[in-house]
Structure formats: structure tokens, C-alpha cells
Amino acid sequence: MDSARDELFSGTVSVDKVIEFYLETNPWDVQPTTITSYRTRLRHFQQFCEEQDIQDLSEIQPSHTDEYHNFLRNKSQLTSRKSIKSCLASLRKFFRYCERREVFEQGFHKYVILPSITKTENGGDTWLPREEAKEIVEYLGKYEPFSKEHLIWALLAETGVRQSTLHAFDLEDYNSEERYIDVVNREETGTRLKNGDAGQREISISSEAAEALDGYIQAKRNDITDEYGRDPLLTTSNGRLQKSTIRQYVYAWSRPCAIGKECPVGEDPETCPAAQTNNAAYDCPESVSPHPVRRGYITHLRANGVPTADVISDRCDASPDVIEQWYDMCKKSERREARRSYVEGL
Structure with a gap:
């Protein structure tokens, strides 16, 4: 040989x-x-x-x-x-x-x-496939269990909520026993939902996401109130976790090298400027903001035949028309097969 x-x-x-x-x-x-x-x-x-x-x-x-x-x-x-x-x-x-x-x-x-590839050149239709989001959640669950980063990724990948919704969650919104989170519009105390009261809803979560939430609350959450006297779900030593920090965590952990994967564009993580700090993560052409995670989650639901009007629209707080236009990255053939699997055998 x-x-x-x-x-x-x-x-x-x-x-x-x-x-x-x-x-x-x-x-x-x-x-x-x-x-x-x-x-x-x-x-x-x-x-x-x-x-x-x-x-x-x-x-x-x-x-x-x-x-x-x-x-x-x-x-x-x-x-x-x-x-x-x-x-x-x-x-x-x-x-x-x-x-x-x-x-x-x-x-x-x-x-x-x-x-060089800019974020603009990556296009407005950027999305993170559900499988890749799950890989990140699994990695954080193994190496950074119950951390803020783990919880943020678990909830974004599991629910497809907006960054602003995640930021707005209070501790009292989470029902551990029945495994759901109550999404509440509290405009008068600093956390308005994008669609106001119309965006209020209850979101069910899996046992894995509930486990991440319970672990975070018990072991990692700072027991602190914000300036309005509310108890935020995601906290720092100073109060409610800022939306900019949520965004930074998403950029940081969506870099392939952050979870031990090879760089798709051939950079060496030891020398790549975007790999050195979380603040530099935005410069990685493979990193994404929270919105592509949401888009990937909705695409996953649509690809698996989940009804848009009855389920996805309510769960993700977006109209069917908006979902059709901006959130579904599936090919026409994939949508067709998803509809087929949903109706066959009825």
C-alpha cells in the first residue's frame, strides 16, 4: 500500500x-x-x-x-x-x-x-438549518450546561421566538410543571412585543428545553430584579440581559469553529481574526444573528407539514402571508411533499 x-x-x-x-x-x-x-x-x-x-x-x-x-x-x-x-x-x-x-x-x-464576504452579500434570506441549530444546542448542553448561552440557544432553536421576545421573558412566565412559557406584552415596563397584545400567547417547550431552563434557574440565574421591579428570566449581575448580548451569543456560537467543526471557508481558528473573541464573531461569514435561527425553525416546521395558519402562525407570531413571503426557505418540491405526507392516509 x-x-x-x-x-x-x-x-x-x-x-x-x-x-x-x-x-x-x-x-x-x-x-x-x-x-x-x-x-x-x-x-x-x-x-x-x-x-x-x-x-x-x-x-x-x-x-x-x-x-x-x-x-x-x-x-x-x-x-x-x-x-x-x-x-x-x-x-x-x-x-x-x-x-x-x-x-x-x-x-x-x-x-x-x-x-472577502460581507454580511450584506450573504443576503437577506440567510437562515440557519434546524439541524445545525440543534448541533449547537447539543454542544452547549455538553460543554456549557445551564449557561445563559445554552438557554438562549435552546429557546431560540426550540421556539423560533424573536430576540425581543426572549429578552422580555420574566421568571414568572415559565411554568415548569406544564412545560410552557407565557409570552406577555408589558409595554409600560419596558418590554413591548413586536405585535403588542396581539403577540401574547403560550408556547409549549420540550422536556429537553425545560431541563435547560430548570438547570439555569437553579444553578446559574442571578437572583435580581430590573429597574421596574420585575424578575427577568435572563439576567446579569446588573439586571435584565440586554438584547445586544443575546445577539452576541448567537453570533459567537454560530461560528462553526466554536463547536469544533471545520471552517467551511478554510480559515485556521488559531489565526482567524473572527475566531479570537466573541466581539469579533460578527466578522465570521458563517455566523448569524438570531433572526436566521427563527427563519430556520419556521422552515423546519413548514418542511414537515405543520399547518401554517393553525399552528406556526400562532406559535411564532407571524401571519401566514408573512411566513410564506419571508420565512419559508423550502423548495416548492419540499413543500409539495410535506403537504402530501400530511394528508395521505386521512
């Missing part, structure tokens, strides 16, 4: 064979889903090499990296700078592997320049 490996990296270093070997051996020990993403992205590089009649990896020159960037810009299926950056990041990581195998000189991967 070792001689076969040595043969692969001696003489003519085949682009296709080395990429396939790289993906099969998984030198970075990443998840199978990540390997699938690498395969899709590196296929563009293989197409580029084919067009340029490059069969030997060692023929790649620094100028080819700029030409490849331009090649990606002209690909019709890559419609955003973020998609292009992901392809370049995967190539950069592959080149780092090739440096280890002495195909390229050390540092060659740095010729692959990653474009």
Missing part, C-alpha cells in the same frame, strides 16, 4: 487520481458530509485542469490560481461570491495537503486568495 502511495506522488502526479486519493483517505478526518462537499467543489478544479490540458499537478503555477478564480466566476451554477469562496477554500486546503506530499513548495496554498 505504501509503495502504491509513493508511486502516486512520483513521476507524473495525476490531478484526478490524487484528488480521489485525498478524498478517500480523508487526511483531515472530517465528516462524510464534508467529504461530499469537498468532492463537489474540487470537481470544478478538475474541469478547469481538463480545459487547460493540465494532467500533472506539479504543472500548476501561481498564475493558474487567478485563472481558476476567473473560471469559477463564469460558472453559471455558482451564483454567489460565497459559493466561489467555498470552492477556493476547498482547493486551498487540498493544496496544503499537496505541500505535505511535496508536490508543491511550502506556502504554495497561499496563492489561492479567498474573496
